[in-house]
Amino acid sequence: MSNVALQNITKRFKQVTALRDVSLTINHGEFFVLLGPTGAGKTTTLRVIAGLEKQDEGSILFDGEPVDALMPAERDIAFVFQQYSLYPNMSVYDNLAFPLRSPLRNMPEADIRQRIHHAAEILHIGHLLERKTAHLSGGEMQRVSIGRAIVREPRIYLMDEPLSNLDAKLRESLRVELQHIQKVQSSTILFVTHDQIEALTMSDRIGVLREGQIVQTGSPSDIYDRPVDTFVAQLVGTPRINLMPARRENGTLHVAESTMHVPAPDTLHAAFMLGIRPEDVKPSPDGEFAGQVALTEPLGVETIVHIRSGAQTLLSIVPGITDLRIGDEVRFNVVRERLHYFDQEGRRIVL
Amino acid sequence: MLKHEAQATPAPASRPSNRRQISDRSLSQLFIWPTLILLIIINIFPLFYSLFLSFTNYSAIANRPPEWIGFTNFDRLLNSNDIWGYFSLTGRYALISVGLQTVIGFGLALLLRKKFRGSGIVTTLILIPMMLSPVVVGLFWKLMFNPAYGIFNYLVGFSNPATAPDWLASPSLALWAIIIVDVWMWSPFVMLLCLSGLSAIPDYLYEAAAIDRASAWFQFRRITLPQVAPLLLIAVLFRTIEAFKAFDLVMGLTGGGPGNATQMISVEIYSQAFLGQFRTGRASALAYIVLVIIIAVSNVYIRTLNKVREG
Structure with missing residues (x-):
C-alpha cells in the first residue's frame, strides 16, 4: 500500500476537457471517495491512475515516484470495474487465481489457494468457487470482482462505482463489508461514486469533483457541515439542503417571500443564499415561525415534513412517524448555529 | 380494430359489409398459404x-415409369470404390478449404477489429468476393489460372509461361486451385461473422486482464477465443455444409476434371442425373446419402456449439 498523488492532471478527449488541473493526495491506508455527478470525470481519474488512459498534463506519483511511464500491469494496482469484468468460461476459483498466476508474480499454487480461500471467506463466496462465472447473480459477480482485487496486495485499490449495479439490500451489505475489509487490511482505496450516502458512510476523506475539477476535499463532516458552495451542499445530504434567497436589513436576516427572520451576523452580505439542513428545521408547538404542512413522507425511522412558509417550502426531518397531517398549521424553529450562507455565485460565506 | 371502427361509424350502405369482417386468423392464413403452397410444390414434394425415386430404377429421359428395385441403388453406390473416392475427395476438400478459411477469416477479423482510417472501405473491399456469383468467379479465375496469359502464375512467381504450372489441367494441382478460389471467395464470410463476435467483447475485459498482468496469449486464449467461438463455429458449420455441396465453383473451373481429379460428390450427382444415361433413380439415392452425411456432420457441430455456449 502506498501514497498516491495526482499533480495537476489534465486530460482532454478531443474537444472535451475531462479533467482540469486535478491535484489530489490519497494517503496510505485511507478510504478516499471521489464523489461527483455523472460526467464529472470520476472514472477518467481512476483510469488515468490505472494507466488505462494517459493524461495530457501533470504527473502521477506512487510514494513520490512518478509512474507516468509505467504500463497498467507495472503500476501494481487493482481495479474493480462498474461492470462485472469476470473472465467468461472460467470458474470463480480460476478468476480469483488469475492475477496471482501471472508469470510476473510466480506464486506457488499452495499460497494462491490459501489467499483465495481467505478472500472467499471475507466476501462470503466460498460456496461459489467451483461455479462458472456465467451462472452467478449480479451481486455474486461483483463480489468475485472485488475478490479478484483483494487476493492481491496492490499499492492501491481503484473502485469504479462497484456497487451501483446492485440492488439496494446488496449494496448496503457490500458497503459494510468493503469498509470492514479496508479497516482490517488497512488498505488504500480510491472509491468512485455518485452516491453521497456511499461517500459519507464509507470514506475517511471525500473529494468532490465537478466538471473535471476538484471542488472540495475533506472529511465527511467537512463536506457535510462546511460545504464550500451550494453545489457541494446540495450534492450531499438527503433530503437535500433547503436553499432560499435571503437579505440582511437592520441586523436582521429576512428570508425572501416568507415571514422567517432571525438576527443576522454583522459581517453578512446584504443579499445572499441561506442554507438550512432539513434536520435543523425543528417543528415545535412553541416554535418561532409559522407554517403549514404541505406534504409528509413517512420513512419509518423518520418522516420528511414539507413545511410551507410564505412562498418557501422547507423540508424538515422529524424522528419516527409524525401525527402532522397535510394542511395542519405548524410552528417550527431553526438551529441558528447551523445556518449556511452562500453568496450570489454560490460560494460559502465564511463569517 | 377494424370491427370497432365499423361499429363506431356505420359503413355506407353501398359498401359490402363482409369485406370488413375478415378475422385476424383468416387474414394471417391469407398470407401464409401462398408461401406454403409454393414450398410444398418446389420443396416438400420433390x-x-x-426419396421414392431413390428406390427405383428410373431415368428421366427414358419413356418408362419408375421401377421399384428396393435398396439396389444404395447397395451399388455404397459398394462402389469410385463413389468412396469422390467422398474422400470431397471430405479432403472441405477440411482443407474450411480450415484455411477459418484461419484466414479470423486473422482478417483480428486485423480489422481496431478501427483505422478507411477501415470501412477496406472491409467492404474484402467482402466483395463473397457477393459475386460462383459461376462468374469460376470463369474469371479460369482466366487468371490460364498458364499462357493468366495473371495468377505471374503473381505467385512463375514469370515464364513455359515452365509455369497449369493449375486446372494438372491432376495434383486442380483440387488446390479450387481450394484457393473457395478460400478467396469465402474467407470474408468467416471474417464477417468473427468481426461481429469480436465487436461484442467489452473493452473492460481486456483492461482487467492488462491490470491483472495477463499475457497477450492469455488474453487471446481466455477472452477473445471463447467469446468468438460460437460465431466461429457457426461460420465453420455453414462453410462445411457448403463445401460438401461444392458444385458451381467446380463446374466453372474444372467440370470435375482433369480425369476425375476434382469430381466432388455433388458433381458426381450431377453427372449421374444429367449426363450420359440420366440415371435419375441412382442420382436420387446418392443425393440422399449426401443428405444423411451432412445432417450427421451438422449435428456434431451443433452439439459442440451448444457445449461451447454453455461454457
Missing part, C-alpha cells in the same frame, strides 16, 4: 418424390 423431397419425397426423390
Whole structure:
C-alpha cells in the first residue's frame, strides 16, 4: 500500500476537457471517495491512475515516484470495474487465481489457494468457487470482482462505482463489508461514486469533483457541515439542503417571500443564499415561525415534513412517524448555529 | 380494430359489409398459404418424390415409369470404390478449404477489429468476393489460372509461361486451385461473422486482464477465443455444409476434371442425373446419402456449439 498523488492532471478527449488541473493526495491506508455527478470525470481519474488512459498534463506519483511511464500491469494496482469484468468460461476459483498466476508474480499454487480461500471467506463466496462465472447473480459477480482485487496486495485499490449495479439490500451489505475489509487490511482505496450516502458512510476523506475539477476535499463532516458552495451542499445530504434567497436589513436576516427572520451576523452580505439542513428545521408547538404542512413522507425511522412558509417550502426531518397531517398549521424553529450562507455565485460565506 | 371502427361509424350502405369482417386468423392464413403452397410444390414434394425415386430404377429421359428395385441403388453406390473416392475427395476438400478459411477469416477479423482510417472501405473491399456469383468467379479465375496469359502464375512467381504450372489441367494441382478460389471467395464470410463476435467483447475485459498482468496469449486464449467461438463455429458449420455441396465453383473451373481429379460428390450427382444415361433413380439415392452425411456432420457441430455456449 502506498501514497498516491495526482499533480495537476489534465486530460482532454478531443474537444472535451475531462479533467482540469486535478491535484489530489490519497494517503496510505485511507478510504478516499471521489464523489461527483455523472460526467464529472470520476472514472477518467481512476483510469488515468490505472494507466488505462494517459493524461495530457501533470504527473502521477506512487510514494513520490512518478509512474507516468509505467504500463497498467507495472503500476501494481487493482481495479474493480462498474461492470462485472469476470473472465467468461472460467470458474470463480480460476478468476480469483488469475492475477496471482501471472508469470510476473510466480506464486506457488499452495499460497494462491490459501489467499483465495481467505478472500472467499471475507466476501462470503466460498460456496461459489467451483461455479462458472456465467451462472452467478449480479451481486455474486461483483463480489468475485472485488475478490479478484483483494487476493492481491496492490499499492492501491481503484473502485469504479462497484456497487451501483446492485440492488439496494446488496449494496448496503457490500458497503459494510468493503469498509470492514479496508479497516482490517488497512488498505488504500480510491472509491468512485455518485452516491453521497456511499461517500459519507464509507470514506475517511471525500473529494468532490465537478466538471473535471476538484471542488472540495475533506472529511465527511467537512463536506457535510462546511460545504464550500451550494453545489457541494446540495450534492450531499438527503433530503437535500433547503436553499432560499435571503437579505440582511437592520441586523436582521429576512428570508425572501416568507415571514422567517432571525438576527443576522454583522459581517453578512446584504443579499445572499441561506442554507438550512432539513434536520435543523425543528417543528415545535412553541416554535418561532409559522407554517403549514404541505406534504409528509413517512420513512419509518423518520418522516420528511414539507413545511410551507410564505412562498418557501422547507423540508424538515422529524424522528419516527409524525401525527402532522397535510394542511395542519405548524410552528417550527431553526438551529441558528447551523445556518449556511452562500453568496450570489454560490460560494460559502465564511463569517 | 377494424370491427370497432365499423361499429363506431356505420359503413355506407353501398359498401359490402363482409369485406370488413375478415378475422385476424383468416387474414394471417391469407398470407401464409401462398408461401406454403409454393414450398410444398418446389420443396416438400420433390423431397419425397426423390426419396421414392431413390428406390427405383428410373431415368428421366427414358419413356418408362419408375421401377421399384428396393435398396439396389444404395447397395451399388455404397459398394462402389469410385463413389468412396469422390467422398474422400470431397471430405479432403472441405477440411482443407474450411480450415484455411477459418484461419484466414479470423486473422482478417483480428486485423480489422481496431478501427483505422478507411477501415470501412477496406472491409467492404474484402467482402466483395463473397457477393459475386460462383459461376462468374469460376470463369474469371479460369482466366487468371490460364498458364499462357493468366495473371495468377505471374503473381505467385512463375514469370515464364513455359515452365509455369497449369493449375486446372494438372491432376495434383486442380483440387488446390479450387481450394484457393473457395478460400478467396469465402474467407470474408468467416471474417464477417468473427468481426461481429469480436465487436461484442467489452473493452473492460481486456483492461482487467492488462491490470491483472495477463499475457497477450492469455488474453487471446481466455477472452477473445471463447467469446468468438460460437460465431466461429457457426461460420465453420455453414462453410462445411457448403463445401460438401461444392458444385458451381467446380463446374466453372474444372467440370470435375482433369480425369476425375476434382469430381466432388455433388458433381458426381450431377453427372449421374444429367449426363450420359440420366440415371435419375441412382442420382436420387446418392443425393440422399449426401443428405444423411451432412445432417450427421451438422449435428456434431451443433452439439459442440451448444457445449461451447454453455461454457
